[in-house]
Amino acid sequence: MTDKREDTMPAGWSQLAGFPGGGIFGRGRRGRLAPLSASRPAGAAKPPAGAVGRTAFARELLAGLQQPRKTTPCKYFYDACGAALFEQICAQPEYYLTRAELSLLTRHATRLTECIGDDAELIEFGASSPVKASVLLHVMRQPAAYVPVDISGGALLETAGAISTAFPGLDVRPLMADYTGDTALTHALDPKRRRVGFFPGSSLGNFEPDEALAFLIRLRKLLQGGGLLIGVDLVKDPTRLHAAYNDAAGATAAFNRNVLVRANRELGADFRPEQFAHYAFYDPVARRIEMHLVSLCDQDAHVAGRTLHFDEGESIRTEYSHKYTVPDFRALATRAGFRPRLSVIDSEGLFSLHWLESPA
Numbered sequence: 001m002t003d004k005r006e007d008t009m010p011a012g013w014s015q016l017a018g019f020p021g022g023g024i025f026g027r028g029r030r031g032r033l034a035p036l037s038a039s040r041p042a043g044a045a046k047p048p049a050g051a052v053g054r055t056a057f058a059r060e061l062l063a064g065l066q067q068p069r070k071t072t073p074c075k076y077f078y079d080a081c082g083a084a085l086f087e088q089i090c091a092q093p094e095y096y097l098t099r100a101e102l103s104l105l106t107r108h109a110t111r112l113t114e115c116i117g118d119d120a121e122l123i124e125f126g127a128s129s130p131v132k133a134s135v136l137l138h139v140m141r142q143p144a145a146y147v148p149v150d151i152s153g154g155a156l157l158e159t160a161g162a163i164s165t166a167f168p169g170l171d172v173r174p175l176m177a178d179y180t181g182d183t184a185l186t187h188a189l190d191p192k193r194r195r196v197g198f199f200p201g202s203s204l205g206n207f208e209p210d211e212a213l214a215f216l217i218r219l220r221k222l223l224q225g226g227g228l229l230i231g232v233d234l235v236k237d238p239t240r241l242h243a244a245y246n247d248a249a250g251a252t253a254a255f256n257r258n259v260l261v262r263a264n265r266e267l268g269a270d271f272r273p274e275q276f277a278h279y280a281f282y283d284p285v286a287r288r289i290e291m292h293l294v295s296l297c298d299q300d301a302h303v304a305g306r307t308l309h310f311d312e313g314e315s316i317r318t319e320y321s322h323k324y325t326v327p328d329f330r331a332l333a334t335r336a337g338f339r340p341r342l343s344v345i346d347s348e349g350l351f352s353l354h355w356l357e358s359p360a
């Protein structure tokens, strides 16, 4: 499955490059194109679309695969094909996270609206689908703008397009960026507006604990005077967790192998994805899912002129997905300088949603 949209600009959109990990697309009120020129450093040349991303992909992939314990950064799952596979995962009966979070957003809409307040700029970190943001935007009072941020250009533009259609008067300013990196997000935001971050899907779980703290500190500073609405998956019966990352239809397995498929397509590598088994398990001590690709034979692969060897049975760790208890997560948020105000969980105790204030 391939999708040529990744790293290329759809007609009618502009990319302002010069940022690590991405560029900015701008579209102003009522659908007019409005490039965010303030966000481009003076004199920054516009590199060919995709050039920055591919170099970083090759560098980070090789760095991880040359370690004694091989790893790949999980952000590279999300090319257009990976974003589509992730949407398939969200629809699987075993993957309860998306449904549980949506039901929380709907059920607690009134209280969340109170927390979010009037006239806020909503910034969504990881915006590969419009579904959750549209639930929020429906209940928000006079949202000032919607700024979806995503590493996958194709998925981002679909989200932005769907929101623009559903909310015709809304200022929608999609930002193609790796939000885990050093991207200068402030350039894309209105300095006069109250900022509300939205970080759904328990994506915080994909960070290691020290990275999660550092990321929350960054968000707290970015959102000063506003707040963050964040979805966090909960510690629970390991069987349930195991099933969520081993769906019967094989969507998670395809998503996992997609990092190799992507390397073949974008970097001219020669991985044999079918010779790597999807292996995901819950570690109850570390309270996390570990996702791996396990080599099914002795094999070599070539990436950017380097030969990588995989012993039979050797694994590449491709993702962590940490799970929290509500008190543990609130303690983490407090350490990051947030004031946790509201925490809600669904009736089965599967998932949690938190409103964290960022003091002015």
Ligand code: AVI
Residues within 6 Å of the ligand: 089, 097, 201, 202, 203, 204, 205, 206, 245, 252, 255, 319, 320, 321
């Ligand atoms: C995006 N992230 C929160 C998902 C998760 O559950 O960790 C990614 C995922 N990996 C396998 N299934 C879903």
